[in-house]
Each structure stands twice: as structure tokens, then as C-alpha cells.
Amino acid sequence: MENGNIQNQMGLVAYNFEPELTVQELEDRNRAALASSEAVVQTLDEWCECWNCQEMPSLEENVCCRVSDLVLPNLEDHNCITMHHSYDTLILNSDVLALAYIQMMMYKGQQGRAPEELSNRQSRLVAYRQFICWMLKGEKLGKGRRVVIPSCVVKDIRDSFPENNNDYTGFQAAIDVRELFC
Numbered sequence: 001m002e003n004g005n006i007q008n009q010m011g012l013v014a015y016n017f018e019p020e021l022t023v024q025e026l027e028d029r030n031r032a033a034l035a036s037s038e039a040v041v042q043t044l045d046e047w048c049e050c051w052n053c054q055e056m057p058s059l060e061e062n063v064c065c066r067v068s069d070l071v072l073p074n075l076e077d078h079n080c081i082t083m084h085h086s087y088d089t090l091i092l093n094s095d096v097l098a099l100a101y102i103q104m105m106m107y108k109g110q111q112g113r114a115p116e117e118l119s120n121r122q123s124r125l126v127a128y129r130q131f132i133c134w135m136l137k138g139e140k141l142g143k144g145r146r147v148v149i150p151s152c153v154v155k156d157i158r159d160s161f162p163e164n165n166n167d168y169t170g171f172q173a174a175i176d177v178r179e180l181f182c
Contacts, residue, residue, distance in 0.1 A: 050080035053151035065150035070135045082156045090134050091153075092160050094118070097126045104129065120161040127157045 042062070044055055049066040056062050065071040065081040078084050090096060094117075101122060102114045118126065131153055 048151070050082075050152050052080045052082055052155065054155045056151050056154070061148055061151060061154070063148050063150050065152050068148075068150045070132075070147050071150055074135055080152055081150065082152055086134075091127050091131050091157065094123065097123050097130065100130055101126045120163060123161040124157055124163075127161065128154075131157075 044053060047062050048064045050064055053064050071081050075081055081087060098118055101118055105114060128149060131149060132147060
């Protein structure tokens with residue numbers, strides 16, 4: 001049966017209800033894109049206050065622990081969160097990361113055994129998750145809710161568990177699927 005005949009028989013027309021943007025919505029999106037592309041780029045000395053950060057690939061990732069809302073409640077009187085007495089144990093200790101990896105597998109319902117030794121990539125993933133869990137005290141992240149990890153922490157984790165080719169993913173903002181279709 002021909003595609004057009006199926007549509008006629010069922011009373012369906014492909015893409016009939018596809019949403020379209022208004023002129024105002026298009027202008028607003030263009031204005032927002034232009035504003036973000038003209039954002040003022042600061043040097044490392046201008047945005048890093050702990051002196052342990054490094055330049056990150058995107059402006060959004062250039063965050064110091066000393067100005068991060070995520071970290072400030074936990075910073076205590078340390079100059080940098082990486083100097084906190086619990087940091088090395090919770091974030092960089094390979095035994096703690098291996099156990100956290102197993103718990104992550106169990107939480108996600110994955111079958112099988114954890115590897116005898118985590119790869120550097122796996123260790124970075126778990127270390128980032130451990131840091132977020134530590135800072136948020138277990139408050140959940142997920143769809144539509146992501147946070148930027150301070151540059152000093154990302155740098156320290158990458159230095160501890162380096163990628164051979166220095167090819168790192170970096171922060172990826174959550175995407176609201178509804179925005180793609182509205």
C-alpha cells in the first residue's frame with residue numbers, strides 16, 4: 001500500500017502538528033546566542049582565587065571552588081577544597097573509588113563483577129560523582145539538574161587519573177528535550 005493511501009485512510013498527515021517558532025521566539029534565541037558569544041573572557045588570575053585552578057575549555061567551566069555555591073558550605077577555612085582533610089580519602093583514594101564504583105553498579109542494576117582495577121576513565125567518573133555526592137550531602141542530580149565541578153577539582157582528578165591523549169569530555173549542560181520540540 002502506498003504511503004499517501006495510508007495517510008488518507010487513517011486521516012493522518014505527517015508533520016501536521018509540528019510546532020513552529022514565532023518571529024519573536026527566533027529573535028530571542030538569536031539575541032541570547034549573540035550575547036553568550038560576546039561574553040567577557042577573564043584570565044585565570046581574574047577568576048581563580050584558590051590558585052589551584054586551570055583554564056578550562058568553556059567559560060562555564062572556569063569556576064573556582066572559593067566562589068562555587070556547590071563548595072562554599074564545605075570549604076571551612078581551607079584556601080582550596082582540594083586541601084580539605086577529607087578530600088584525598090573521599091575523592092582520590094583508589095579503594096574508596098572501587099567501592100563507590102561497585103555501589104554505582106548495584107544502584108544502576110548492572111550485573112557482573114567490577115573490574116579488579118578501575119581504568120583512569122572509570123576512576124575519573126567515580127571521583128567526579130564522589131565529589132558531587134560529598135558536596136551535596138547525597139542530594140540528587142539528574143535530568144535537568146547538573147552542576148559544574150570547580151576547575152581546581154577537575155584539574156586534580158585529571159592529574160591523578162590522566163587520559164593518555166589528554167582528550168577529556170568536560171562539562172555537558174543538561175538538555176531539556178521539551179525545548180527541542182517547542
